[in-house]
Amino acid sequence: MSNKRELDRPAITQILEEAGVDPSGEVTELTEGTYNTVYRIGSDLILKVSPDPDAPVLSHEHDLIHTEALFYQAARGKAPVPEVIHSGDDYLLMTALPGTTMQGVPDDERAVLQRELGGIVSTLHEVTGSAFGYPQKGLVATWSGAFLSMVDDVLADASRFAVELPRPAEQLRQLVLSRLDLLDEVQTPRLIHFDLWDGNILVEDGRITGLIDGERAFWGDPVAEFASLTLFRSAPDADLLAGYGELELGETLVLYRVYLYLIMLVEGTPRGYEGPDREAMVNLILRHLNKDLDRL
Incomplete structure (x- = not known):
């Protein structure tokens, strides 16, 4: 379906x-x-x-x-x-942009591309906005307010679609509430793609030719970009970080990745995903979600 x-x-x-x-x-x-x-x-x-x-x-x-x-x-x-x-x-x-997705790139060709991608993402984050959050939801003055609203929405969606969460919703919300001061250190809203997995990165002739599917974009913390860039991994690629330049990654990265895993866990129900492939994906999401929850 x-x-x-x-x-x-x-x-x-x-x-x-x-x-x-x-x-x-x-x-x-x-x-x-x-x-x-x-x-x-x-x-x-x-x-x-x-x-x-x-x-x-x-x-x-x-x-x-x-x-x-x-x-x-x-x-x-x-x-x-x-x-x-x-x-x-x-x-x-x-x-239409040239190239094919980065999914098929062999491991021995990825280092140069990761370094180039880091530079592209760093330049993308030079684009700033007037406030924080998803454009379609309405922007707010603080990043903590925007991110708490984002988490509240996905927790409400889990309840609405009867998706079982690995921890109580209030406990998950508390992870954000206890870090509001840390989130408020982000003072400048930057343009975040938030869906930069290999399938949304195009390459051709050893170069990156496109970032596509920007519909999940919001104005927020540049660290949040690394949630999708470290999907199902614990740390960013070294070449990616070298290309990006100076950026302090701390526990907020884990928090943003928890948010992304929650979206992935919940979205399958309204989209009607089912069968063995969906079950395997849910198990993968839960495994990594629980690892990151244990880190917070």
């Missing part, structure tokens, strides 16, 4: 015509994604369509199309991201 929504050819044609794009090109659905529906239009464009508005989603997953467009527009010139061509309430038309 999936919340993904498909468009027929007339609907795609209408979007392309509204964008001033020739609608006669070949349309191919790209099936790798798990949330939105994505089409390649000819060789140069990508059309992303959000799930049905009546589909069950997490609290922060409303209006993600506009957040993704905002991320690309803010990041242009700082990181290799698509150019927004046209957008609507439930779709985004953008340029």
